[in-house]
Amino acid sequence: MRLSWHADAGDLEQQYQIHYVLTTNAVPDSRSLEAAGVVRVVRRVASSGTVILDLLSDASFLPDGDDNTVVDLSWYVESHDSMPHCAVVKRVVLKSASPSIDANWYESQRFAERYWERFGVFGYIGFEEWTPDSALATAGFAQPGRGGSHMNVLLPPSDPGPLFGLWEIGGRGLVRKVHEQCGVVSINHPFGYALLPADTAGLGAIQADVTRFLLNQRAFEADLLEVGLPARSGTVDQHLLLWDRLSAGGIRTCGIGVTDTHGWRWDDPATATYTENRNPYVTWIWLRSTTRVGLASALRRCRAYFGNPFVFHGTIDFSIDTIGAMGQAISVRSDSVSIRFAITGATGLNLWMVQGLVTPGVDVQYLRRERVADTAATLWVDTRRPSFVRVEVRLPDGTPAAFSNPIWLAK
Amino acid sequence: MLAAVASLAVSCLDVTKVRTPVPRSDAQLATACEAAAPKGPELPTPLSISLHTHAHSNHGSASRPASMEFDAFQAKQNGVDAIVWSEHLPVFDQGDSVVITPAQGRLDPDSLNVTGLQGDATRLGAVRTTRSPRVYSTSLSISGKMERPGGPKRCGSIARSPAAHRLD
Numbered sequence: 001m002r003l004s005w006h007a008d009a010g011d012l013e014q015q016y017q018i019h020y021v022l023t024t025n026a027v028p029d030s031r032s033l034e035a036a037g038v039v040r041v042v043r044r045v046a047s048s049g050t051v052i053l054d055l056l057s058d059a060s061f062l063p064d065g066d067d068n069t070v071v072d073l074s075w076y077v078e079s080h081d082s083m084p085h086c087a088v089v090k091r092v093v094l095k096s097a098s099p100s101i102d103a104n105w106y107e108s109q110r111f112a113e114r115y116w117e118r119f120g121v122f123g124y125i126g127f128e129e130w131t132p133d134s135a136l137a138t139a140g141f142a143q144p145g146r147g148g149s150h151m152n153v154l155l156p157p158s159d160p161g162p163l164f165g166l167w168e169i170g171g172r173g174l175v176r177k178v179h180e181q182c183g184v185v186s187i188n189h190p191f192g193y194a195l196l197p198a199d200t201a202g203l204g205a206i207q208a209d210v211t212r213f214l215l216n217q218r219a220f221e222a223d224l225l226e227v228g229l230p231a232r233s234g235t236v237d238q239h240l241l242l243w244d245r246l247s248a249g250g251i252r253t254c255g256i257g258v259t260d261t262h263g264w265r266w267d268d269p270a271t272a273t274y275t276e277n278r279n280p281y282v283t284w285i286w287l288r289s290t291t292r293v294g295l296a297s298a299l300r301r302c303r304a305y306f307g308n309p310f311v312f313h314g315t316i317d318f319s320i321d322t323i324g325a326m327g328q329a330i331s332v333r334s335d336s337v338s339i340r341f342a343i344t345g346a347t348g349l350n351l352w353m354v355q356g357l358v359t360p361g362v363d364v365q366y367l368r369r370e371r372v373a374d375t376a377a378t379l380w381v382d383t384r385r386p387s388f389v390r391v392e393v394r395l396p397d398g399t400p401a402a403f404s405n406p407i408w409l410a411k
Numbered sequence: 412m413l414a415a416v417a418s419l420a421v422s423c424l425d426v427t428k429v430r431t432p433v434p435r436s437d438a439q440l441a442t443a444c445e446a447a448a449p450k451g452p453e454l455p456t457p458l459s460i461s462l463h464t465h466a467h468s469n470h471g472s473a474s475r476p477a478s479m480e481f482d483a484f485q486a487k488q489n490g491v492d493a494i495v496w497s498e499h500l501p502v503f504d505q506g507d508s509v510v511i512t513p514a515q516g517r518l519d520p521d522s523l524n525v526t527g528l529q530g531d532a533t534r535l536g537a538v539r540t541t542r543s544p545r546v547y548s549t550s551l552s553i554s555g556k557m558e559r560p561g562g563p564k565r566c567g568s569i570a571r572s573p574a575a576h577r578l579d
Contacts, residue, residue, distance in 0.1 A: 004466070004478035007485070015475070067478040069467050073511075091512045096505030104503040108467070108479070108496065115483035122458070122493035123483065127500045128468075152463055152497045156444075163503065179437050182444035188463065221437050226463065258463035263477030266489040276474055282491055284457040289449035290493075295460075297448035300441055305457075309489065315457055 003059060003068040005263055012036060013265070016068060018058050022051060031061060056097055067111050070094065105160035122290055126154040127163070128188065133171025139213050145193040146206070146233075147213045148220050151175070155183035156293040172220045179221075184299045186224035186256060190214065190242060191233035193260070195278065207234055211242050211362060215249045224299060228257020228306040228403065231278035236400045241364070244356050247388040247406060248364045252329055254299065255405055257281030257306030268310035282309050286317065302327030307402025312393055314345015316404045329408040332383040337409070339389060343375040349393050349401055351375055358386035358408070386410050460493040461486060468499040 003016040014037040021042045034040035039061045045051050059065035077087045098104055105125065112123025130150040132142035141147040151174055155162050162181050169177060175185045191207055219225065225246070226232075227239045234242075243255055259266075264276040286303040287294050298304065304327065305316040317326050318341045324330035343351060355368040367387060372379065381389055391404035435443070461482075469476035477485075479496065486494055 004469070005475040005481045006478050007481050013475070013481070016478075064478060064480045067466075067480050069469065069476065069478075071469070071476045091510055094509040094511070096508075099505040101503045104505060108498070108503075111479045112494075112496065115480060119483045119487040121483045121486045121491070122460075123479070124493065124495045126495050126497045127503070128463075128465075128497040129500050152495075154495060160503065163500070167500065176437065179440045179444075182440075182447070186462070256462055259461055260463045260465070261461070261473065261477070261482070262465045262469040263473040263475045263481065265475070266485040266491065282459045283462050284459050286453040286457045288451055288453050290454075290458065291449065293447075294449045295495075297445060298453075300444065300448075303453065309459060309491065 001055065001070060002072040004071060006037065006064060008037070008063050015071070016059065016062050016065070018055065020053060031058060033061060037062060101163060102160050105163065109158060124154065124292055124295060126152055128152050129166065129170060129174060131168045131170035133173060135217060136171055141213070145189060146191060147210045148187040148190070148217070148222065150188040150193065151222065152186045152188055153178050153183055154296055154299070155181055156296045158292055172217070175220045175222050182296060184223040184296050186226060187219060187222045187253070188226050189229060189232040189260065190225065190239070194233050196231040196233065196235070203234060207238055207242065211245050214246060215251065215362065219246055219251050219253050223254055224256050225253040226258050227255035228281035228283070229279055230281065230400070232260070240403070244364045245362060247408065248356050248358055249360065250358055252408055254302035254304060254327060255306060255403060256283040256304060258283070270310065280308055280310055281306055284315065302405050305402060305404045307393065308400065311395065311399070312345065312349065312402035314343060316391060316393070316402060317342045318391065318404065320407060324407055326407055327405045329410060331410045335382070335384045336380050337383050338378050338380050340378045341372065341376055341391065343391070346375050346393055350396055352392040352394065353379060353389065354392060355381055355387050355389045358388065383409050458492045459490065460495060461491050462495045463497050464494050465498060466496060468502045
């Protein structure tokens with residue numbers, strides 16, 4: 001029985017296994033480590049009937065053995081007398097010892113706390129919901145996971161109580177209920193969860209469909225949009241264009257960068273020999289507090305920027321006079337304002353300022369897209385019409401590195 | 412006087428004057444939420460966060476389906492400060508047992524391996540009805556005996572094929 005991957009002692013990445021030896025021979029039951037990460041369990045069984053195996057107990061022989069899933073299961077019949085033998089397995093039943101939602105939620109919290117103590121990595125438990133609403137189903141976006149059919153939720157409470165009211169709700173209904181509980185919601189992989197195919201011919205039509213759909217739905221009023229996602233049915237630049245089109249349509253979503261990892265090593269796709277990680281993006285967040293409430297608040301206020309941490313190691317922020325900062329929507333009476341950049345760690349990288357108009361329509365009218373030489377520059381921007389302004393950091397060849405959130409300038 | 416009382420009574424019963432609460436907009440909700448959120452200055456440095464991370468709902472979408480420990484270790488190794496685990500919601504509901512009935516497998520006559528069994532034990536939501544992740548015990552219902560030679564060869568050995576790789 002193959003379980004999850006672990007990284008014991010920091011240098012041994014391996015998949016845990018339990019080897020069960022079920023025998024009709026008269027042998028004592030035993031449990032031992034067969035190898036690092038492998039438990040061998042010998043059980044004497046009858047020649048027929050039901051065999052109950054306690055996976056949790058057996059996995060507890062391994063470090064963090066409780067932090068596992070069953071990944072794969074195979075079984076074999078072994079003959080010791082040179083004769084063919086046969087075993088008939090009628091069925092396998094996998095049954096949880098902790099079936100309740102509460103128990104599993106709290107267990108995840110415990111694991112997160114354990115790894116905070118061990119690694120110093122903050123852990124927050126959210127969830128991904130993918131119940132489509134009728135609009136998503138009608139659009140055919142449910143199966144490929146497009147247009148908001150998969151949403152991530154982070155709620156301020158650390159207890160699982162609010163989950164019960166959010167079960168199997170999607171689209172606008174989910175967003176509304178989460179907002180009622182002061183949580184935040186993201187639209188995940190808007191163009192779909194599929195990896196970027198070699199043949200990208202059909203992606204343009206899909207992306208146009210998704211753009212129209214999200215404009216019509218006003219992005220369900222979700223808080224966040226996965227933009228920093230280099231290899232999920234679109235490039236980063238294609239995700240940026242979707243994001244700008246929403247901003248131009250007056251729909252304010254906070255851009256984030258994600259991995260959507262299901263278990264791969266964090267490595268730099270540009271240099272690593274093992275490179276399953278095609279979305280090595282993170283989101284940097286200016287927090288007031290590292291509590292769940294603090295994280296939800298910072299995301300709601302959009303005090304965030306995102307990028308590839310293997311390329312960009314600095315910080316991004318900017319402000320407009322004393323009236324606004326990155327991530328905010330502000331009203332401006334004057335015909336122009338000055339934006340003051342506060343960007344660090346951009347040596348060797350190019351800084352770009354992008355300003356787009358907020359106007360109806362699918363296309364974006366860019367007022368400005370220009371290089372900025374000074375990472376602490378102060379620029380004047382035209383505010384006679386509603387617009388949004390954001391910052392891009394790229395390698396000299398244009399490769400994406402990091403992206404600010406906009407400031408949305410209303411009249 | 413009586414007319415005035417009657418008028419008042421009718422007025423009280425006039426349902427058109429009953430005020431129903433106006434639902435607050437999402438923006439109003441956000442404002443109310445922020446009123447209860449932490450105040451004060453931001454921390455001096457931003458936190459780098461992996462916002463969309465799976466461990467127990469890995470459903471074979473990566474070559475190294477992760478434990479939470481694996482994710483946390485990877486984050487630490489690469490200077491990522493925090494993880495938001497976003498497991499598929501059904502992960503937390505383990506009420507239903509997963510039953511695998513090995514009835515529709517395909518026999519490889521050379522290896523005697525049987526693959527392609529019906530019954531996805533990953534419970535990971537690729538198909539909504541096949542919930543699973545943290546499974547703590549299993550039972551094998553075995554009937555039939557060790558057969559003598561000449562018994563049905565399809566029973567030689569059985570292996571469950573891994574779940575197809577999916578992402579979400």
